[in-house]
Amino acid sequence: MNKFDPQRTSALVEASLKRRYRAEARFKLYGVTSIGIALLALVVLFTDIISTGIGAFRQTYIQLDVHYDAEVLGISDARNEKQLMIANVDGVVKAAMRARFPEVSSRGDRRALYSLVSVGATFDLQDELKQQPDLLGQHKTYWLLADDDIDSYFKSVQAGESYAGRVSEKQIEWVDALRDSGDIKTRFNRRFFTSGDSAEPEMAGILGALVGSLLTLAVTLILSFPIGVAAAVYLEEYAPRNRLTDFIEVNINNLAAVPSVIFGLLGLAIFLNMFGMPRSIPLVGGLVLTLMTLPTIIISSRAAIKAVPPSIREAALGMGASKMQMIIHHVLPLAMPGMLTGAIIGMAQALGETAPLLMIGMVAFIVDVPGGVTDPSTVLPVQIFLWADSPERAFTERTSAAIMVLLGFLISMNALAVWLRRRLERRW
Amino acid sequence: MSTTMNDTFLDDNANIPEQAVGAPFSDDAKIAIRDVSVAYADKKAVHEVDLDIGRNEVIAMIGPSGCGKSTFLRCLNRMNDTIDVCRVTGSIKMDDIEINDGKLDVVPLRARVGMVFQKPNPFPKSIYDNVAYGPRIHGLANRRSELDDIVETSLRRAGLWNEVKDRLDQPGTSLSGGQQQRLCIARTIAVSPEVILMDEPCSALDPIATAKIEELISELSNNITIVIVTHSMQQAARVSSRTAYFHMGRLIEVNPTQQVFTNPDHQLTEAYITGRFG
Numbered sequence: 078m079n080k081f082d083p084q085r086t087s088a089l090v091e092a093s094l095k096r097r098y099r100a101e102a103r104f105k106l107y108g109v110t111s112i113g114i115a116l117l118a119l120v121v122l123f124t125d126i127i128s129t130g131i132g133a134f135r136q137t138y139i140q141l142d143v144h145y146d147a148e149v150l151g152i153s154d155a156r157n158e159k160q161l162m163i164a165n166v167d168g169v170v171k172a173a174m175r176a177r178f179p180e181v182s183s184r185g186d187r188r189a190l191y192s193l194v195s196v197g198a199t200f201d202l203q204d205e206l207k208q209q210p211d212l213l214g215q216h217k218t219y220w221l222l223a224d225d226d227i228d229s230y231f232k233s234v235q236a237g238e239s240y241a242g243r244v245s246e247k248q249i250e251w252v253d254a255l256r257d258s259g260d261i262k263t264r265f266n267r268r269f270f271t272s273g274d275s276a277e278p279e280m281a282g283i284l285g286a287l288v289g290s291l292l293t294l295a296v297t298l299i300l301s302f303p304i305g306v307a308a309a310v311y312l313e314e315y316a317p318r319n320r321l322t323d324f325i326e327v328n329i330n331n332l333a334a335v336p337s338v339i340f341g342l343l344g345l346a347i348f349l350n351m352f353g354m355p356r357s358i359p360l361v362g363g364l365v366l367t368l369m370t371l372p373t374i375i376i377s378s379r380a381a382i383k384a385v386p387p388s389i390r391e392a393a394l395g396m397g398a399s400k401m402q403m404i405i406h407h408v409l410p411l412a413m414p415g416m417l418t419g420a421i422i423g424m425a426q427a428l429g430e431t432a433p434l435l436m437i438g439m440v441a442f443i444v445d446v447p448g449g450v451t452d453p454s455t456v457l458p459v460q461i462f463l464w465a466d467s468p469e470r471a472f473t474e475r476t477s478a479a480i481m482v483l484l485g486f487l488i489s490m491n492a493l494a495v496w497l498r499r500r501l502e503r504r505w
Numbered sequence: 506m507s508t509t510m511n512d513t514f515l516d517d518n519a520n521i522p523e524q525a526v527g528a529p530f531s532d533d534a535k536i537a538i539r540d541v542s543v544a545y546a547d548k549k550a551v552h553e554v555d556l557d558i559g560r561n562e563v564i565a566m567i568g569p570s571g572c573g574k575s576t577f578l579r580c581l582n583r584m585n586d587t588i589d590v591c592r593v594t595g596s597i598k599m600d601d602i603e604i605n606d607g608k609l610d611v612v613p614l615r616a617r618v619g620m621v622f623q624k625p626n627p628f629p630k631s632i633y634d635n636v637a638y639g640p641r642i643h644g645l646a647n648r649r650s651e652l653d654d655i656v657e658t659s660l661r662r663a664g665l666w667n668e669v670k671d672r673l674d675q676p677g678t679s680l681s682g683g684q685q686q687r688l689c690i691a692r693t694i695a696v697s698p699e700v701i702l703m704d705e706p707c708s709a710l711d712p713i714a715t716a717k718i719e720e721l722i723s724e725l726s727n728n729i730t731i732v733i734v735t736h737s738m739q740q741a742a743r744v745s746s747r748t749a750y751f752h753m754g755r756l757i758e759v760n761p762t763q764q765v766f767t768n769p770d771h772q773l774t775e776a777y778i779t780g781r782f783g
Contacts, residue, residue, distance in 0.1 A: 318589065388626035394587060395622070396639045396692065397615035406638075407628060 126484075130477025136266035136279060137228040138220035139194060139255060141173040143202065145212045155210035166203045170194055170221070177260075178251060189247055195222040197268075197280040220264065225278040225471035227252060231261060242470050269478065273444045274460065278471035281464070283482050285446045289359055289439070289454030290428060290486065296363020296450055297370055297427050302420050304367070305374030306409075309416075312375070313382040314404055333372035340369040341436025349437060356438030357453040365433045370423035377419020381412035414498045421494035425487055431458040457483040521752070524555060526770045527760035529749075531557035535700065535730045536581060541595030541605070543576050543585065550576045553595070554756045556749060558700075563726045565741035565762065566734045568751035569777065574734045575623075577751070578702050581732065582618035583611045599700070616643050619693035623705040625685035627677030627692070632669050635677040635688055636660060639696035655695055663691035664721055683714020690721060694729070701725065703733040707740060719744050738778055742766050750774045 079085070147153060149168045152160040171191050175181070181190050198221035205219075206212055223231065226243045231252060233240040244252075255261035273285030316322045344365035348354045354361050385408050393403040434440070439455050440463065447454035455463070457479060464476040534557035543551035551573040558564055566574040576585065583604065585591040597604040604614060616639070627635050636656045639645070646652035656673070660666040665687045669680070677688050686706060693701055703722070707715040722731055722744045735741050741748050741762060748765040750758045750773070758771040769775045 386626075388622065388624055389628065391584065391587070391620075391622060392626040392628060392689070392692075393638075395582070395584060395615060395620035396642070397612050397696065398638075398642050399612050402642055406642075411629065 126477045126480050130474055130479075130481050132232050133269060133474040133478035134266050135232070135263040136268065137223040137231045137261060137263050139223050139227075140218060140220050140260040140262075141170075141177055141194075142216060142218050143169060143173045143221075144176075144216050145169060145206060145214060146172065147214055150213070152213075155206050155213040158207075161203070161207055164203065164206070166199045166206070167196075169202065170198055178254075186247060189245055190251065192224055193227050193248060193251060195224045195277060195279045197222040197277060220262075222268075222279055223261070225469055228279055229470050231256075232263065235263065269475070273446045274442060274455065274463070275444060276442075278467075278469045278475060281472070281475060283457070283460065283475075283479050285443060286455050286457045286460035286479070287482060287486070288446050289362075289443075290456040290483075292359035292447060292450050292454065293362040293366060293434075293456055294424060294428060296360055297366040298420070298424060300363065300367040301370045301374055301423065302416075305371050305420070305423075306378050306416055308371075309375050309378030309382055310404060310409070313379050314400065314408070329372050329375055333376060336432075337369050337430050338432035338436065340365055341433030343368065344433060345436045355451070355453070357441045357443065357455070358451050359447065359454055359456075360450040361437050362434050362439050362456065363450065365437055366427040366430060369430065369433060370427050373423040373426065374416070374419050377422065378412065378416040381415025381419070382408055384415060385411045410501075413501050417494055417498055417501070421491060424490060428487060428490070429458055429483070431462055434459055457486065520773055521755055522757065522771065525749070525756040525759050527758045527764075528747075529556045529756065529759040531559040531562075533560045534558065535560040535562075535599065536604075537596075537598045538580075539596045539598075541577070541580060541593065541597060543573070543580060543594075544592045545588070546590040550754050551580075552754045556756060556759060558730060558732060559747070561726060561728060561730055562747060563722060563731045563733065563745045565745035565748045566732065566751060567736075567738060567741050567748060567777070568757075570736075572751040573754040574749075574751045575704050578704055578732060578734050580605065581700070581702055582615050582620055583609075584620065586611060616696050617698055618700040618702060619696065619698035621686070621689050621693055621701060621703045621706045624709055625682055625689055627680070627685050627688050629676060629678055631674045632660075632677050632680070632688060633673040636691050636695050639692060643696055645696060659691040659695040660688075662694055662721075662724070663687045664717060665691055681714070683710045683717060686710060686714065686718060687721065690718070690725075694725065698729065700730040700732065703731065705734055705736060708736060715740070738766065750777065752777070 145155075146169065149172055150164045150166065151168075152164045154160055155164075171187075174190050174194065175187070178190055181187055198219075201222065202219070227248065229242055230240050230244045230249070234252075234256075252261060268280060269282045271284055272280065272282030275281040312322065312326065316325075344361060348361045348364055349356055389407050389411065390403055393407045394400075398406065434456060440459050441453060441455065442463070443453050443455050445452070461476055461479045461483065464472045464479060536558040538554055538556045538558070541551065541554045542549060554577060566578065568574050576591075579585045580593050580597060581599075581604070585593055593605055595605060599618070603609065628638060630638075633656055636659050637646075637652050640652055640655050646655055657666060657670075660669060665684060668684060669675075669688075677685065680688060686709075690701075690706075707718050710718065719740065722733065725731060733741075733744065745762045747759060748762045749756060750765065750769075750771070752773050758765065758769060758774045760770060764770075765774060766778055769778065
């Protein structure tokens with residue numbers, strides 16, 4: 078048969094069609110499988126985190142009748158701050174517990190009984206008395222914060238699971254009694270979102286770390302975006318092509334691949350040791366993360382600037398625009414969406430970064446919510462690390478809850494970026 | 506440049522004259538070009554061109570692809586500065602002021618010598634902002650009303666006003682190709698340039714849009730000098746009064762358009778216009 082016979086060609090094509098389509102179907106299947114695996118991993122991750130962490134959003138409270146007995150408190154005037162400071166509020170709580178379970182008499186049992194209620198309850202009552210000094214000598218019923226072990230036990234009872242934690246049989250008896258009389262229940266855990274870290278899981282909150290992360294990222298963004306964009310503009314638009322710029326370019330690319338802990342060491346050596354800045358503060362954290370984020374922002378900004386069509390540059394220059402006018406009026410606005418994407422990727426990296434911040438002391442145990450970039454603070458990933466490292470059972474669910482907060486933060490940050498990009502693009 | 510006929514011409518250097526034949530010089534020159542060469546790194550793209558561009562004339566540059574006519578055109582408003590490896594030597598004087606001088610500021614030069622590119626390249630901004638861009642950066646209008654006036658007049662001269670007057674705030678990129686190119690012309694004339702360089706302005710347009718632009722060129726030539734590079738010999742014949750023929754980076758012939766297309770002086774020109782290569 079002739080090689081150039083059309084009939085032969087169509088016969089051969091016909092014969093190979095099936096094989097080609099099979100190959101194509103296989104090719105598609107690989108893609109679908111990969112996406113399936115990725116989705117499955119995501120689903121497993123989220124179910125695990127959410128099912129573990131959801132408990133942290135509820136907290137166990139015990140209802141008690143509190144008598145602000147002046148004698149027990151050892152004060153005569155609740156308006157007097159000095160007296161209030163030394164008031165034995167703890168004694169009032171203990172008295173309330175004794176009144177609820179009068180049959181408990183031995184010292185050991187009583188100690189076990191007292192430990193049903195968290196020390197946080199004492200602080201709450203002290204604040205209450207400060208707000209309403211007239212309560213001195215009065216009775217009032219409160220839902221008091223339960224201890225973390227009781228909290229864990231009660232939640233597992235509610236969920237119908239077995240519990241093998243740190244609760245004694247006596248304590249179980251008391252909790253059951255409280256349950257029968259409806260004096261123990263779980264409520265929304267407001268404290269988790271309004272307070273800083275604590276050694277007591279039931280009092281520990283995420284706000285300190287959240288604010289710390291916000292402040293650190295704010296410092297990072299304010300520094301790294303302008304510096305990164307300026308560097309990218311210079312390298313792309315002004316820098317002469319020579320060995321020095323090649324050298325700089327190679328080094329920027331290398332910096333992007335340097336492990337983040339190295340930047341932490343750099344920050345420790347320069348900002349803390351050389352400049353004597355305080356440790357554990359968001360300002361230094363932000364500086365370190367700026368160093369880490371800069372290469373990412375520079376590289377993506379350069380790519381965005383490169384992607385601006387040359388026809389627009391020529392149009393601007395042809396109109397007699399100066400180079401700076403061309404850059405500011407045309408190149409930067411067109412490159413902005415791409416540069417923002419780079420900045421967000423860098424910020425997301427910075428948000429999840431733990432190692433460099435450990436180096437500059439942001440791993441410290443800090444109870445207060447930071448009020449500024451020079452207050453000691455910690456950040457979300459470090460808080461997760463700290464809680465994950467804590468032995469108390471109740472910290473397990475808090476760790477997962479903190480991860481949820483971190484993911485929520487990340488998602489809202491990305492959403493903001495997408496929205497910003499849409500807005501900027503729509504202007505054209 | 507693919508025919509064998511072409512190759513015989515290329516090999517035969519004797520065919521390339523030392524100086525362009527015909528009438529390259531003018532008594533009333535707006536731009537006087539002497540001994541201008543352009544090189545990209547080591548590769549010379551334009552060889553020793555001598556040419557006068559007359560005041561308010563339309564001069565067409567024709568020639569096969571890669572003959573250096575666009576490169577030459579870009580010398581006239583120093584657009585070649587944007588290419589790092591590009592070197593321009595020789596003298597280009599506009600109204601007796603040397604243009605090809607590193608010390609000369611290109612910003613005012615480009616305000617006087619506007620350019621329209623091959624592909625319509627409106628800014629991704631509104632139609633109004635496109636036209637107002639030049640006046641704004643050069644500070645030509647002090648009040649909004651003045652600027653409005655410049656925009657309207659420029660769009661009217663570009664024959665675009667009636668089509669866009671109700672949607673000045675829409676992006677310039679939403680217009681059709683022909684409208685975009687007229688918008689680019691409106692943008693260029695908004696700063697009242699003395700010279701407009703056009704680099705194949707109609708190559709991406711359909712015949713109707715092309716006809717409109719050609720009409721526009723004729724109107725503008727009343728008080729603006731226009732240098733147009735074109736691949737269409739018919740277009741050169743329709744719009745220009747003189748035609749310059751480039752070949753292999755050399756200016757071969759400059760003559761009144763009529764003569765170039767009916768009775769060229771040089772055999773290369775004749776070969777090109779009769780379609781033997783190009």
